[in-house]
Each structure stands twice: as C-alpha cells, then as structure tokens.
Amino acid sequence: MQTVVIVIHLMIVATLIGMVLLQKSEGGGLGMGGGAGFMSSRGTANLLSRTTAVLAVGFFLTSLLLSWLASYDRKPASIIPTEPTSQSQPAGPATPISPPQGGGILDSLRKSDERQQSQPEPAGPQAPRSQ
Template sequence: MQTVVIVIHLMIVATLIATVLLQKSEGGGLGIGGGAGFMSSRGTANLLSRTTAILAAGFFVTSLFLSWLASYDRKPSSIILPTTQSQPAGGATPTVPSSGGGVLDSLKKSEERQSPPAPSGPEAPRSQ
C-alpha cells in the first residue's frame, strides 16, 4: 500500500515540476522567458495554472496520507521516562543499569542524597 502511494506521489512530483517549468515567467527573474514561446497564449496559461493547482493539491494530500501511514503502527513513547522492559519468564527481577533511568529518577535520587529522611513521629531535641 505504501509503495503504491509513494509511486503516485513521485509521479505527481515529476509532473508538477514539469508544469511549473513550462509556465511563462512574469517577473524578469533571470531575464528569461519574456519572448513568445510555443506556449504563450492566454488559454494555455489558464490551463497550466489550473493543472499546477490540481497537482499541488494532489501533492499535499499524498504527503499527508504518507505521513499518516508512516505513523499508523508507531506506539507512543516518552522522552522523560525510560522504556519499560518485559519481565523475564523465571520471575526474577530485572537489573536496572546504574547509568540508566529517566530524568525524574535522577532528580529524585539527588534530592534524597541532599535531604535527611523525615522523622516518622515527634522526637525529642538532641544536644550537640
């Protein structure tokens, strides 16, 4: 399916490029195209303008369809949390690499290192 849409997309692109290059230059850009060519009548200009618009719409639609088709099977992923690994069949817990973990895990570990654990209940003051 995706290959068929890519082939159609490439055919539209090639035709769109040819159609744009056949049109008469209106501004003096490079100074080319001001003379009378084989396609210089008003009717041909309207035909080429309409053809360009139709091909541009086809290019837009096939581009959107290809991007939707590419993301159809993609699963959402988080850039903050690490990806979860499947549990081994033996029931053993997986080892977590020391350098791994997400941003939130590293922030939590650094916060735990800086602050002492909170008391579980009221305590008497200690002398120093």
C-alpha cells in the first residue's frame, strides 16, 4: 500500500514540477518573461494554473497519507523499562564491600609516572614502539 502511494506521489511531484516550469513568468524578476511562447493564449494559462492547483492538492493529500501510513505501524515506546526489576537477596550472607586497595586515579597516574622515570634513557634515537 505504501509503495503504491509513494509511486503516485512521485508521479504527482514530477508532473507538478513540469507544470510550474511550463507557466509563463509574469513577474519579470529575471527579465525573461513576456515573450510569445508556444503557450501564450489566455485559455492555456488558465488550464496550466488550474492543473497546477489540482496537482498541488494531490501532492498535499498524498503527503498526509504517507505520513499517516508511516505512523500507523509505530507503537509507542518508552526509554523507561515498564517491567519492574525484581530485587532479590543474595543466596549467601551479606558481606560488606571493601574499598579498592589500589587507590584512586591519582595514585595510578603517579605510579605510571614513576615507572616512566625509572626506565633508563636510550643511548640514541629509536623508532617508536607500541605498548
């Protein structure tokens, strides 16, 4: 269904573009309008403007239909889980969690600086190595 509406929508779009390009320029903004073209009669101008209006209505309606079809299968979703998580007790006796023995991030940075300073200096230029 959606594919059929998309094909109809694209055909309306292509025809609408053609109808707009066929119409006579009346503003003269680019200085190109006013000449006698192959469609210069008043009746043709009315036909083109009415056809453009009908195609514009068709474009609007197919756009609305496509947006409705796109949202038809969409189900509301939430980022918050709807099922409550069960809080189960551990099987064994509860033991307190001890703080990490290695210290914080500053201590680990100090240790890495000490390791880099304790390495001997190279005798000459060397190629970089991956660690």
